[in-house]
Amino acid sequence: MVLGVDLGGTNLKAAVVEPDGRIVATTSEPSLVAEGPEAAVARMTALVERLSLEHDFDAVGAAVCAPIEKETGRIAKSASLPGWVDVPVGDMLEKSMSMPVTLENDAASAILAEWWLGAGNQEPVVAGLTLGTGVGGGLVVDGKIFSGARGLAGEFGHISLADEPECTCGFSGCLGRLAGGTATGARYERLSGKELVRTDEIIRRAENGDTAAQEALETTVDYLVRGVRTIVNLLNPDVFVLCGGLSTGWGEPLAEAIGAGLKDTTFPGLDETPIRISKLGTFAGAIGAARLALDNR
Template sequence: MTTEAALAIDLGGTELRAALVDREGKILAFAAVPTQAQAGPDVVIGQIEALAATVHAEAPALSVVGVGVGAPGPLDPLAGIAVGPPTLTGWLDVPLADILERRLGLPVRLENDANAAALGEWRFGAGHGARSLVFVTVSTGIGGGVVVDGRILHGRRGLAAEIGHMTITNEGERCV
């Protein structure tokens, strides 16, 4: 019997990670490389393809059924578009999910990295069994994710819990 797995991609501003995971969240294969973020989307997407091949080579007997990509916001998770994450140079309205579906030949779901982490923590980690969960991440950027009744709270334009870049006071220094 062939074991099904999902390919999980964590697209960070400094590190790119890939893992094959089963339905219980167990990591079956893992690899990471520094993200060539300053080189732009074409180079980074090539890195994603190479990393996907690397983890699949670690566990060739697994049947990969889909891809989940956690990426820094802002993004449009329904359309699968990276709108313009400040930690990734040149990523303005990049249709990442469509590009990866074509290149990898698998269905792809794009989600804000903090939202994906929040859902994973709710499902498999410290938040397991809780009705709701708030998750904060501090890495290359700062982000947050909210899960209510097992569903990610996206908010208006997918910006719920985007706490890393927000106006605190209208009289304060202007964000650019």
């Protein structure tokens, strides 16, 4: 048995998973990342210790909402972790926990989980996006996360589509800054003159005929189509998976809208790439981290 933990900007999630993929238990609590890296690592360690009293796991996978350098286990900077700059999170987790820890980016973990047990269906090449407050990305080839030379491959949220706004990656106009939940909320606020609301509420208002909500989401979809088209043209995946709150909250209509946007605007035939919504939902990142712990045991 292994444990996957997923440190997000809002929640700290965990999943206890059997080697055959059976999910034994899941938990979620506030991540309180604004308290800083030491507090977050202490909180993750406490969660692992608490769960180890009830479940007999012997390795931990940790998914973190930041780009992670493979060699050093360091986070340089992350839009989701304000104030975390040049943090050696891999070393901190290793020292703090009493068992081996495998570290990975949360979006890559989520796509791996979908490859293993969800919408990716163990196809050879599975690419995907996680749509939360920002946009994460992941690429799984033959059941392994493709992480590139320094561990930073697959950061599809940083496909640059415009001249602004500035982004934590050092450049500007990135997909995540234009199509994430924060951007969608700000767009709705601007169009409606109403206070910023959560993305799931914007989806609900759009369904009920709120034209500002519809327009805000249409623009988000337009950016997503441009991002997915680029990824599909570059990588020709067997399946494209959409994870995260916006994906599961909106569901099939989002997958259909992106599929329609690709129609006749990709290399021949690639517009038929299946676009699928996450089957694992909110615990995908934790489940993918558990899979990594299994692979590295």
